[in-house]
Amino acid sequence: MAVFDDPLRDHQHLDAADVDHLHHLVGDWQMLADLAFSDLVLWFPPTEEGFVDEEQRSFIALAQARPSTTQTVVHRDVVGDRIRADLKPMVARAWKHQVETNSSDQGMPAPARMRVQAVPVLRGGRTLAVVTLHYSVAALRTPSRLELTYRRCAADLLTMIVQGRWPQGPYEFNSFGGAPRVGDGLLRLDAEGRISFASPNAISALSRLGVADSLEGRSLAGIGAELQRATGVAVDETQPILLTGKKASRTELEAHGAVVTVRSVPLYRDDERFGALVLCRDVTELRRRDRQLMSKDATIKEIHHRVKNNLQTVSALLRMQSRRMDGEEGRGGLQRAMRRVETIAMVHDSLSKGLEESVDVDELMRRQLHLAAEMAQSERSVATRLTGSFGQLPPDMVTPLALVVTEVVANAVEHGLGALDDDAPLTVELRAARYADAAGRRRLDLEIVDDGVGVPDQDWTPGLGLQIVETLVRGELSGGIEWTRGEGQDPRPGTKVVLHAPLVSG
Numbered sequence: 001m002a003v004f005d006d007p008l009r010d011h012q013h014l015d016a017a018d019v020d021h022l023h024h025l026v027g028d029w030q031m032l033a034d035l036a037f038s039d040l041v042l043w044f045p046p047t048e049e050g051f052v053d054e055e056q057r058s059f060i061a062l063a064q065a066r067p068s069t070t071q072t073v074v075h076r077d078v079v080g081d082r083i084r085a086d087l088k089p090m091v092a093r094a095w096k097h098q099v100e101t102n103s104s105d106q107g108m109p110a111p112a113r114m115r116v117q118a119v120p121v122l123r124g125g126r127t128l129a130v131v132t133l134h135y136s137v138a139a140l141r142t143p144s145r146l147e148l149t150y151r152r153c154a155a156d157l158l159t160m161i162v163q164g165r166w167p168q169g170p171y172e173f174n175s176f177g178g179a180p181r182v183g184d185g186l187l188r189l190d191a192e193g194r195i196s197f198a199s200p201n202a203i204s205a206l207s208r209l210g211v212a213d214s215l216e217g218r219s220l221a222g223i224g225a226e227l228q229r230a231t232g233v234a235v236d237e238t239q240p241i242l243l244t245g246k247k248a249s250r251t252e253l254e255a256h257g258a259v260v261t262v263r264s265v266p267l268y269r270d271d272e273r274f275g276a277l278v279l280c281r282d283v284t285e286l287r288r289r290d291r292q293l294m295s296k297d298a299t300i301k302e303i304h305h306r307v308k309n310n311l312q313t314v315s316a317l318l319r320m321q322s323r324r325m326d327g328e329e330g331r332g333g334l335q336r337a338m339r340r341v342e343t344i345a346m347v348h349d350s351l352s353k354g355l356e357e358s359v360d361v362d363e364l365m366r367r368q369l370h371l372a373a374e375m376a377q378s379e380r381s382v383a384t385r386l387t388g389s390f391g392q393l394p395p396d397m398v399t400p401l402a403l404v405v406t407e408v409v410a411n412a413v414e415h416g417l418g419a420l421d422d423d424a425p426l427t428v429e430l431r432a433a434r435y436a437d438a439a440g441r442r443r444l445d446l447e448i449v450d451d452g453v454g455v456p457d458q459d460w461t462p463g464l465g466l467q468i469v470e471t472l473v474r475g476e477l478s479g480g481i482e483w484t485r486g487e488g489q490d491p492r493p494g495t496k497v498v499l500h501a502p503l504v505s506g
Contacts, residue, residue, distance in 0.1 A: 008044070008062075014128065021123050024167040026063045029131075031265075031279070033067040034182035037152035038117075039074040040065040040131035043083060043091050059083040059091055061131070069150070069183060072138050073114045087116060091130045093117040100162065113359045122164040131161065146305055147186060149197050153277055155268050165268045168248050175212040178358065179250070180263050181279035187278040191220050193244030196275070205282040208258035220244070227255045241414075245276020252283075259287045304349075311345035336465060337409070339375050341404045343368065347399045361390045361398055362432075365405060369430050372406040376413035378438065381425035384409070388432035394504070400476035401501075405430065407465045408497050416495065418451025424492075427451050434503065442503040443479075447496060454485040454493040 008019045026042060035042045043059040061081050066072040083091060090101045103116040117133040143151070160166035185202030198206075198215040206215065210230070211223055221243040233253065241247045242264045250263040265277040270340050315338045322334035346368060366386045373382040393401070409428055416426050431447040462470070462483075473481045479501030486494025 004280055018123060018126075018128050021167070022062075022128055025121060025131075025161070025241060026065075028167050029065055031182055031427055032154060032157050033065045034069045035150045036133055036135065037067055037150070038154075039067065039071040039072055039076065040133040041078060041132045041134070042121075043130045043132065044128075045095070055465075057090065058362040059095075059130070068181065071136070074134050087132065090116065090118045091132065094120045094130045098122060098162070100158070105318045119158050121161055123129075125162065135157075135460075145197075146199055146254075148180070149186070149199075149264065153186070153267075154190065156269075156277075157265075160268055163268070163270065166265075168266070180279035182245070182279060184279065184281035187215070187220065187280065189220060189245040189278060190274040191274050193219050193246075195220055202278075202280050205260045205280050206253075207254055208282055208284065209255040209260055210258075218479065224253060231255045238241075245278065246273070258282065258284045260284075267427065298344050308345045308349045310474040314318055315341045327457060334387050335375075339372070339410060340403060340468075342375070342401050343372075344399060346371075347402050361393050361401070362386070364398070364402065365390060365432070367429065368402050368405055371408060371426070372409040373428060380413075380417050382413050383425050383427045386432070387425070387429065389434075390432045391434055393444070397477065397501070400472040402414075403490075404469050404472050404477075404481075405446075406500065407469045410472050411463075411465055412448070412450040412495060416450045444501050444503055446501075449486060449494060449496045451486065451488055451492050451494040453491060454488075454495050455483050473499060474502065 002302075008014055014022075022042070025224075029040055040063075042063040044062050045058060046060050060083070063079045063081050064074070064077065066074070072444050076217060090103060094101050098120045100120075101118045104317045114134055115137050119128045119131045119133070121131060123327045131250070145272050145495050157166055164228065181392045183201065186197075186199045187202050188197040195218055203215060206223070209227055210229045220242045220337075224243045235456045238247065238249070239251050242249045242251055242263070245266050247265050248264060248266055250261065253260045253262060256280075259282075261281050261283050263279045265279075266273050267275045267277065318334050318338040318341065320336065322331045325331040325334065346366070369384045369386055376382075388389070412428050413426060416428075428448065428450045433441060433445045435445060466483075470481060473479050479499060481497065484496050484498070486496045488494040
């Protein structure tokens with residue numbers, strides 16, 4: 001299968017519905033390849049001005065599929081290639097006359113090990129493309145009933161392609177994974193929905209549900225109703241329509257701890273429905289793993305939620321204790337500890353809502369930047385701004401990074417204006433950028449810039465908060481950080497904090 005929008009986009013021979021029809025065909029033709037024991041190639045003439053004569057008409061391969069029920073005979077990927085000279089007359093005839101053609105019909109000897117069949121894809125009486133089926137003649141032998149049924153089903157689908165009845169548009173599939181394929185199990189129904197053929201895998205799949213009797217001659221919708229009565233499991237009201245082969249869709253049957261997914265494909269000849277193909281697959285183990293993953297996901301979310309609540313409780317206790325403190329130094333220390341705990345709680349809250357392998361931290365940092373400025377001890381007005389983007393970051397990088405931003409911003413707010421008498425607000429800007437060197441190594445660069453009084457010119461010793469910042473950057477983030485005076489003028493040159501940390505892919 002291949003994406004082939006470009007050769008078809010804005011082509012005067014096709015409209016949007018025609019292109020969608022071809023996409024639906026390629027999206028579902030693996031079933032045809034398996035039933036026909038054939039490789040499939042989709043051909044289309046790429047000329048935008050139409051077709052003037054036979055000599056100017058050529059074809060390119062838009063998509064390709066290989067069967068899973070037999071060995072492939074088209075080993076090379078031919079998508080994007082021009083058609084071979086020996087195939088062109090057959091494909092051109094199928095396109096022009098809208099009839100199925102075979103390699104033996106061209107008056108040329110077929111390859112010793114391969115035969116080709118060309119089938120026009122029609123819609124609204126117009127040819128949209130041509131499908132060629134490539135299958136091995138050497139592999140042909142006395143077929144079993146299973147092989148005969150497969151080939152009969154393939155012939156029915158090919159007839160529907162020529163009549164413009166298949167594919168029947170996008171199927172109304174549910175969100176469950178584990179789509180059935182031909183080898184997983186196949187049932188063939190007649191017009192009344194009775195089973196005329198059941199493959200061994202289909203019999204095994206339904207036996208897991210407790211269907212022990214012979215399947216042939218029984219109504220599949222009746223089997224579904226019996227399972228519903230036996231288990232009491234509520235089902236979709238449209239399920240009987242699907243199980244009688246009247247609707248192209250997919251559902252699941254569940255009983256005795258087993259789950260079987262079922263897909264129905266109605267079969268038409270002209271405008272009359274004469275039967276249906278039903279693919280089924282035992283997905284019991286797949287659903288069991290899905291439930292385990294959902295349970296683990298819920299457990300992790302609950303753990304994050306409880307950690308966040310516990311951290312908020314610790315923060316509340318620190319707040320209560322700080323109110324009882326008489327000394328300003330002790331009260332300030334507790335408030336700074338409270339600020340750090342609340343930062344970790346906010347990160348846990350954000351992680352618990354996603355639980356992906358990476359986290360989009362732009363909105364988190366924007367909120368953290370604003371809250372850090374509000375929580376800092378300052379009577380001055382503070383404006384914050386985030387420029388650039390953090391993008392996706394690993395979760396184990398988010399918490400130390402949020403703590404670093406909180407500490408640096410709080411330090412800028414608490415000490416940035418010093419003893420200045422002007423009433424101008426303090427502005428703190430966080431700039432984020434990602435870079436990659438020639439070797440492909442990626443890093444995150446941050447700049448936290450304020451327009452305050454700046455760091456002292458002489459040597460100075462960072463306090464506890466900035467010591468924590470250095471420990472986090474060098475230990476948790478494996479990066480580096482430095483403080484410099486900004487580019488402003490006295491008395492407000494500002495402070496510029498530059499941080500860089502490597503981005504390691506998981």
